[in-house]
Each structure stands twice: as structure tokens, then as C-alpha cells.
Amino acid sequence: MNNMRVLAEEEETSDGVEVTWEDQQQINTFAKLNARLKGIEDKLEQLKQEKEALDDLSTELELTDEDQTVLYKLGESFLHLPQPDALVRLEIDQASVSSQLAKLGAVAEECERGMKDLKVRLYAKFGKAINLDE
Amino acid sequence: MVEQKFPESLDKNPRGIPKAPFIANVEEYIGGPDGDVEGPLKDFQDAIAKYRYMDGSLTQRRKGLEDKIPDIRKTLQMVEFLKQRRDRKQKADDQEDDLEEDDENSEGAKKPLTTTFELNDTLFAEAQLDDTDTVYLWLGANVMLSYEIPEAITLLRSKLDAAETSLKTAIEDLEFVREQLTVMEVNTARMYNWDVKRRRERRSAEEAAKREKES
Known part of the structure; x- marks a missing residue:
């Protein structure tokens, strides 16, 4: 009981804004966007690597003989x-990876934009009482 | 304590997950300055437990689908490849009938397809695929069915679509549930703090009364 009181009194001094x-x-939306972005980032990284591998493969394949x-x-x-x-198959795969990459990239950008907006609004209201960075 | 109308009477998301109420005014919610907090707090805990459970099962669902989708996609790619090959061979055959000559293209398509496939982890074997109109799809529950290639493609596409929609709703639900969890946690904290404040006020009022008596 005593502990509870001390904690609450301390908290109250910092709890200025309703x-x-x-x-x-x-705040919920911000959290949601943040989580969504986190989920996408891994996938985006994976796709980027895949695209790089396919690009490397494309240069490599150009060098091989046609009857090979x-x-x-x-x-x-x-x-x-x-x-x-x-080569034909490779082109198909490259196109598919590129389109996926573009789609995910757009979603990620949207998340970032939304978060930026919310950050401005929430920091303006709560100042130091809120922390919206990782 | 009257049973709180929680959470049945509230808004729901499209999958019927109830929305958590936001308690803006604790005093109002528990019915006056002398309302009971234990009951509502317990209700909150129950609701949080329910949301946590949903969170767990949805997370699992999401993971399952994320594993399943690439599998379906790979199968679909392979069947589509077979179809492409088949179409090309057909065309080459027609050409052969018409022109009675073997150009390079038709020869490439007529050669049987050789594959190196995984027999087991790290163990690969070669196999020649005869041209075929049918493929066998594993449907689960220890059942395998043979399909004509175009039918197989249709089936796989619809399965892929279904899995992707299902994943999308799972993620939506997951985001929704997380939001409700935060709201309920905030509610709990608010009510708890409110109760602490009330106790302190009561105690200081008592002390003041006592002092007055003494003096």
C-alpha cells in the first residue's frame, strides 16, 4: 500500500497532460504502423537480396554459351x-521480384509517412512525456 | 456489483473481434466517486487475457500461412512451367506436320526434360520427365489427386489467392487485437491510478479529521 502511494505521487508530477x-x-495508429513497418523491413531486405542474386545471375548467364x-x-x-x-525464365523471375519489391516499398513508404505525421502531432502535444523512437 | 456489459454490447471488427472501450472518465465508468474498482479491474484482466489468447492464435495462423504461401507458389510455378513446355511442344509438332522440317526450336522442346531434384536433404538425383498432361497434387489428409495441367493451375491459383487473402485478414486482425490490448492496458492503468489517488485523498481527509478532533 505504501509503495503504491509513493509510485503514484512520483508519476503524477510528470503526468501533466490529459x-x-x-x-x-x-498513439495506437503509430504503434500499428511501426509494427507493420518492422514486418515489412525483413521481407524487403530478403527481396533486395534476391534481386541482387538474380541480377548477378543475369550477367553470369550472358557469358555462357548458347548451346550450354x-x-x-x-x-x-x-x-x-x-x-x-x-534466360527467358530468369527474366520472368526478375520481373516478379521487381514488382513485389515495388509493391512492398510503396507500403513501407506509406507507413513512414504516416508515422512522421503522427510524430509531429504527438510530440507537439506531449513533448518529453512521450517517446516515439525505437 | 452489477455485471458490466462487457464486451458483448460493443463494436466489433469484421471478424467479430470485440472492440475495447476507452475509459475517458473512470469515475463515470464505475458509477460515482465511491464506485467499486475491483470488479471492473477484474473484467479488464479477463478481457486482456482473451485478447492475448487471440493474439497468440492469430500469430500462429499468420506464421502458418507465411510458410504455406511460398510452397503453393513454387508448385504453381512448376506446373506453369510444364504447361509452357507442353504448349511449345504442341506448336513444334504442328509445325513439323506442316513443314516437315526440324528447326532448332522444336528440337529443343522435344528433348525430354531432365531435372535434378532433391531426394532428401543434401541428396540429389536426376530424373527425366516424360511429357505429360496430368500432374498429381497433394491435397493433404493423405490424399493425392491427379489433375489435368490447366485444371491444376486453376486450383493452385485459387488456393494461392485464398491463402493470400487469409493472410491479409490475419494480419489485419492481429493489428486490431494489438490495438485493443493497448487500450485495455491503458484503461487498467488509468483505473488503478485513479483508485490510488482516491485512497490517498480519503486517508488525508481522515488524518485531517483526526487532527481536528485532537486540537
């Missing part, structure tokens, strides 16, 4: 493809 429902909603057979991975197994066919 948190309204709107503020709470904004290459092993191209599709799903879990490797296909023995003639080089021109492999």
Missing part, C-alpha cells in the same frame, strides 16, 4: 535448361 481518446487512437545446358532452380528442384530458355 490523454484523450483521440490521442490514444493516434544450365541448371535452373524452380521450386525445390533444378531444371536442365538450354541457355536461351534459362
Whole structure:
């Protein structure tokens, strides 16, 4: 009981601004966007790596002979493809990765923009009483 | 203590997850300055426990779907590849009938497809795929069905779509549940602080009364 009192009294000195429902909603939205962005970041990184690998592969494949057979991975197994066919498949894969990357990048950007807006508003109201950085 | 109308009477999200109420005014919520806080606090704890449980199961669901989607996509890619090959071979055959000549393209398509596939972890084997119109899809529950290639593609596409929509709603629900959890936690903290403040005020009032008596 005594502990509880001390804690509350200390807290009260820093608790100057009343948190309204709107503020709470904004804080929630911020948290939501932050979590969403975190989830996307990993995937984005993964896609970027994949794209890099495919780009490397593209330069590598250009150097091989046209009548050469290459092993191209599709799903879990490797296909023995003639080089021109492999190039076609590679283009398909590159296009798919690029479009995914663009889509996710747009979502991430949207999250960041929303968070920036909310940060401005919430910091203006709560100042040091709130911390919106990681 | 009258049973709080919680959370049945409240708003819900599209999947029927109830929305948590935001308690702006504690005194009003518990019904006056002498209202009971134990009951509502217990209700809050129950609600938080329920949301936590939903959070857990949704997280699991999300993980399951995130594992499943790449699998479906890979299968779909492979079947689509087979179809492409098949179409090309068909075309090459037609050409052969018409022109009676073997150009380079048709020869490439006519060769049987060789694959190196994973027999087990780190163990690979080679296999030649005969041209085929049918593929076998594993449907789960120890059942495998044979499908014509176009049918298989349709099925896989619809499965992929369903899984992706399902993942999207799972993520939506997850975000919703997390928000409700925060709201309930904030409510709990507010009510708790309010109760502490009330106790302190009561005590100082008592002390003041005592002092008055003594003097």
C-alpha cells in the first residue's frame, strides 16, 4: 500500500497532460504502423537480396554459351535448361521480384509517412512525456 | 456489483473481434466517486487475457500461412512451367506436320526434360520427365489427386489467392487485437491510478479529521 502511494505521487508530477481518446487512437495508429513497418523491413531486405542474386545471375548467364545446358532452380528442384530458355525464365523471375519489391516499398513508404505525421502531432502535444523512437 | 456489459454490447471488427472501450472518465465508468474498482479491474484482466489468447492464435495462423504461401507458389510455378513446355511442344509438332522440317526450336522442346531434384536433404538425383498432361497434387489428409495441367493451375491459383487473402485478414486482425490490448492496458492503468489517488485523498481527509478532533 505504501509503495503504491509513493509510485503514484512520483508519476503524477510528470503526468501533466490529459490523454484523450483521440490521442490514444493516434498513439495506437503509430504503434500499428511501426509494427507493420518492422514486418515489412525483413521481407524487403530478403527481396533486395534476391534481386541482387538474380541480377548477378543475369550477367553470369550472358557469358555462357548458347548451346550450354544450365541448371535452373524452380521450386525445390533444378531444371536442365538450354541457355536461351534459362534466360527467358530468369527474366520472368526478375520481373516478379521487381514488382513485389515495388509493391512492398510503396507500403513501407506509406507507413513512414504516416508515422512522421503522427510524430509531429504527438510530440507537439506531449513533448518529453512521450517517446516515439525505437 | 452489477455485471458490466462487457464486451458483448460493443463494436466489433469484421471478424467479430470485440472492440475495447476507452475509459475517458473512470469515475463515470464505475458509477460515482465511491464506485467499486475491483470488479471492473477484474473484467479488464479477463478481457486482456482473451485478447492475448487471440493474439497468440492469430500469430500462429499468420506464421502458418507465411510458410504455406511460398510452397503453393513454387508448385504453381512448376506446373506453369510444364504447361509452357507442353504448349511449345504442341506448336513444334504442328509445325513439323506442316513443314516437315526440324528447326532448332522444336528440337529443343522435344528433348525430354531432365531435372535434378532433391531426394532428401543434401541428396540429389536426376530424373527425366516424360511429357505429360496430368500432374498429381497433394491435397493433404493423405490424399493425392491427379489433375489435368490447366485444371491444376486453376486450383493452385485459387488456393494461392485464398491463402493470400487469409493472410491479409490475419494480419489485419492481429493489428486490431494489438490495438485493443493497448487500450485495455491503458484503461487498467488509468483505473488503478485513479483508485490510488482516491485512497490517498480519503486517508488525508481522515488524518485531517483526526487532527481536528485532537486540537
